[in-house]
Amino acid sequence: MSQSSLLQSQSCQSLDDWLCYIEQSHPIEKIDLGLSRVQRVATQAHLDQLPGVVVLVAGTNGKGTTIRTLEQLLLAQGHSVGVYSSPHLLKFNERLRLNGHDATDAQWVQGLAQVEALRGDVALTYFEFTTLAAFAILKQYPPAYCLIEVGLGGRLDATNIIDPTLSVLTTVDLDHQDWLGPDRESIGREKAGIFRQAKPVVMADLQPPSSALAIASQLACPVKQAGVDFCWQAGASGFALQLGELRLSDLPLPALPLQNVCAALMVLQLLGVLPETSLLRQVLPQLALPGRMQWLRQQPAVLADVAHNPQSAAYLAAQLRRLAPQYRQIHLLVGMLKDKDIAGALLPFAGQGYHWHLTSLPGPRGACAQQLQTLLPTSEGCFLLDDVADGYNLLLTQLQSHDLLVVFGSFITVSAVLAVQENL
Numbered sequence: 001m002s003q004s005s006l007l008q009s010q011s012c013q014s015l016d017d018w019l020c021y022i023e024q025s026h027p028i029e030k031i032d033l034g035l036s037r038v039q040r041v042a043t044q045a046h047l048d049q050l051p052g053v054v055v056l057v058a059g060t061n062g063k064g065t066t067i068r069t070l071e072q073l074l075l076a077q078g079h080s081v082g083v084y085s086s087p088h089l090l091k092f093n094e095r096l097r098l099n100g101h102d103a104t105d106a107q108w109v110q111g112l113a114q115v116e117a118l119r120g121d122v123a124l125t126y127f128e129f130t131t132l133a134a135f136a137i138l139k140q141y142p143p144a145y146c147l148i149e150v151g152l153g154g155r156l157d158a159t160n161i162i163d164p165t166l167s168v169l170t171t172v173d174l175d176h177q178d179w180l181g182p183d184r185e186s187i188g189r190e191k192a193g194i195f196r197q198a199k200p201v202v203m204a205d206l207q208p209p210s211s212a213l214a215i216a217s218q219l220a221c222p223v224k225q226a227g228v229d230f231c232w233q234a235g236a237s238g239f240a241l242q243l244g245e246l247r248l249s250d251l252p253l254p255a256l257p258l259q260n261v262c263a264a265l266m267v268l269q270l271l272g273v274l275p276e277t278s279l280l281r282q283v284l285p286q287l288a289l290p291g292r293m294q295w296l297r298q299q300p301a302v303l304a305d306v307a308h309n310p311q312s313a314a315y316l317a318a319q320l321r322r323l324a325p326q327y328r329q330i331h332l333l334v335g336m337l338k339d340k341d342i343a344g345a346l347l348p349f350a351g352q353g354y355h356w357h358l359t360s361l362p363g364p365r366g367a368c369a370q371q372l373q374t375l376l377p378t379s380e381g382c383f384l385l386d387d388v389a390d391g392y393n394l395l396l397t398q399l400q401s402h403d404l405l406v407v408f409g410s411f412i413t414v415s416a417v418l419a420v421q422e423n424l
Contacts, residue, residue: 009021009116012109012112012113013109014105014109015092015093015105015108015109015112018108018109018112018113019092022112022126022129022130023126034156035156035158035160035161037122037123037124037128038124038128038131038132038158038161039161040122041115041118041119041122041124041132042132042135042161044118045114045118045136045139046139047132047135047136047139047161048135048161048162048163049139049162049163050135050138050139050142050146050148050162051138051139051141051142051143051144051146052142052143052144052145052146053144053145053146053165053166053271054145054146054148054162054163054164054165054166055067055070055145055146055147055148055164055165055166055167055168055267055271056148056150056159056160056162056164056166056167056168056194057147057148057149057150057167057168057170058150058153058154058157058167058168058169058170058191058192058193058194059150059168059169059170059171059172059191059204059205060170060171060172060173060187060191060309060311061170061171061173061309061311061312061315062170062171062204062257062259062260062263063085063149063150063170064085064149064289064292065256065257065260065261065289065292066168066170066204066260066261066263066264066267067083067085067147067149067264068256068287068288068289069254069256069260069261069264069265069287070145070147070264070267070268071083071097071100071147072100072283072286072287073264073265073268073275073279073280073283074145074268074273075099075100076275076279076282076283077273077275077279079144079145079273080099080141080143080144080145081097081098081099081100081143081144081145081146081147082096082097082098082099082137082138082141082142082143082145082146082147083096083097083146083147083148083149084096084131084134084135084138084146084147084148084149084159085097085149086127086130086149086151087411089290089291089411089414089415089418090415090418090419090422092108092130093105093108094290095130095134096108096134096137096138098137098141098143099143103134103137107137107140108133108137110136110137110140111132111133111134111136111137111140112129112130112133114133114136115129115132115133115136118132125158127151127152127158128158131151131158131159132158135162148162148164150191150194153187153190153191153193154190154191154192154193154194155189155190155191155192155193155194156190156193157193157194160193160194163196164194164196164199165199165200165271166199166200166201166202166267166270166271167194167195167196167199167200167201167202167221168201168202168203168204168263168267169188169191169192169194169201169202169203169204169205169208169212170204170205170260170263171204171205171259171311172184172187172188172191172205172208172209172212173187173309173310173311173312184209185209185210185211186211187209188208188209188210188211188212189209189211189212189215191212192211192212192215192216193215195215195216195219195221196219196221197219197220197221198219198220198221198222199219199221200221200222200223200224200270201216201221201222201223201224202223202224202263202266202267202270203216203223203224203225203226204226204259204260204262204263205226206226206227206259208225224244224266224270226259226262226263229243229244229266230242230243230244230262230263230265230266232258232259232262234253234258237252237253238250238251238252238253239251239253239258241262241265243265243266243269243274244269246269246274248277248280250281251277251280251281251284252281252284252285253284253285254284254285254287255285255287255288255293256287256288256289256292256293257315261284261287265280290418291304291305291306291411291414291415291418292305292306293305293316293319296407296417296418296421297421299401299402300396300399300400300401300402300403300404300405301327301403301404301405302404302405302406302407302417302421303404303405303406303407304406304407304408304414304417304418305406305407305408305414306408306410306411306413306414307345307408307409308336308337308340308345308408308409308410308411309340309341309344309345310341310344310345310347310348312345313344313345313346313347313348313349313408314348316348316406316408317348317349317352318348320349320352320354320406321352323404324352326404327402327403327404328400328402328403329355329400329402329403329404330352330353330354330355330403330404330405330406331354331355331356331357331395331399331403331404331405331406332349332354332355332356332357332405332406332408333357333359333385333388333391333392333395333405333406333407333408333413333417334346334356334357334358334359334372334407334408334409334413335358335359335360335361335366335367335372335388335409335410335412335413335416336361336367336372336409336410336413337361337365337366337367337410337412338365338366338367338371339365340367340410342367342371342372342375343375343377345409346372346375346376346377347377349378350376350377350378350380351378353380354380355380355381355382355383356376356378356380356381356382356383357382357383357385357391357395358372358373358376358382358383358384358385359384359385359386359387359388359391359413360385360386360387361388361410361412361413362412363412366412369384369385369386370384388412388413388416388417389416389417389419389420392407392416392417392420393420
């Protein structure tokens with residue numbers, strides 16, 4: 001490390017200072033997959049050895065909601081829980097939760113300073129740096145359960161330096177193809193890199209890639225697969241769940257995707273901490289995760305969801321078709337990154353008579369509104385906006401009381417709207 005870099009890091013006092021320092025030194029847009037650098041730093045302080053029961057969750061969609069379900073049901077039983085996830089919506093602190101509360105600035109500062117002292121001349125990416133800091137905090141805390149969300153892929157993701165007690169693979173779809181491969185088989189192979197020899201695996205995908213199943217077989221992993229080892233059936237107001245020999249009925253429908261909730265319940269059964277039915281009935285209706293089917297206001301209603309690929313967009317579109325009869329008109333405020341499958345993510349909403357409001361996103365990865373317009377799979381009219389926050393404020397003045405505004409397309413889009421809503 002150069003003398004100037006050393007002086008710069010030593011001058012960091014606040015969390016904002018540290019985030020500015022590591023982002024300048026290791027830009028957040030820079031992705032450099034591989035475990036050698038992060039492992040080299042982690043080994044010095046055993047940061048790759050997390051405390052307690054460790055659950056590592058990979059997949060294209062559903063990681064956050066699966067982890068939130070696990071977290072809430074473990075907390076409801078009195079267990080201590082640490083959760084590491086990314087990205088954040090409003091504050092960086094959201095990336096690490098300890099017993100349901102965001103890690104404090106002081107905890108993050110201590111963790112980041114520890115990683116800086118350990119790394120020497122090893123160059124870490126932004127995600128690697130902050131992941132190691134989170135692991136340092138978890139070791140200091142320490143919780144009985146560590147729930148870790150994989151950032152990108154699995155095999156070469158910085159989180160994969162740990163040795164999980166159990167691994168979860170949520171649904172697999174096309175995303176990050178430049179890094180993970182051109183098809184589901186390639187992507188599934190990368191994500192299955194989180195499996196460990198003879199350790200249990202829960203697969204939430206109803207049709208998991210054969211590559212992932214093959215890796216689980218090669219490693220002799222006991223697999224619990226959705227639709228095979230655990231199944232569910234939803235009704236108008238409740239659902240039934242089969243977990244091996246155990247059958248649960250008359251469970252209340254959660255607001256989160258049922259597929260992810262059921263995968264989490266399968267995990268809890270494998271770990272021997274599945275709650276009593278009475279507690280499930282109490283907690284399931286309360287499950288919620290910011291930015292996932294999140295209601296921000298009513299009359300006019302505003303719903304925010306970070307759906308940003310074809311699979312997650314299809315789920316959101318299906319929910320809107322169910323909600324549509326309750327509203328006079330549905331408006332869509334959409335902003336996306338240009339390296340996403342924009343056409344594929346917009347397609348599920350076509351032909352429904354929705355009003356489109358397409359907004360540009362900032363930064364080198366942000367798509368402009370005009371680019372979204374060219375990929376819009378409908379001849380319906382649309383409005384083009386230069387800025388998410390300004391567009392949202394304008395729409396709030398134009399909506400009628402029985403309209404619904406749906407905000408989606410990116411964490412960046414939803415984050416900007418949440419920031420506006422917080423200040424209204």
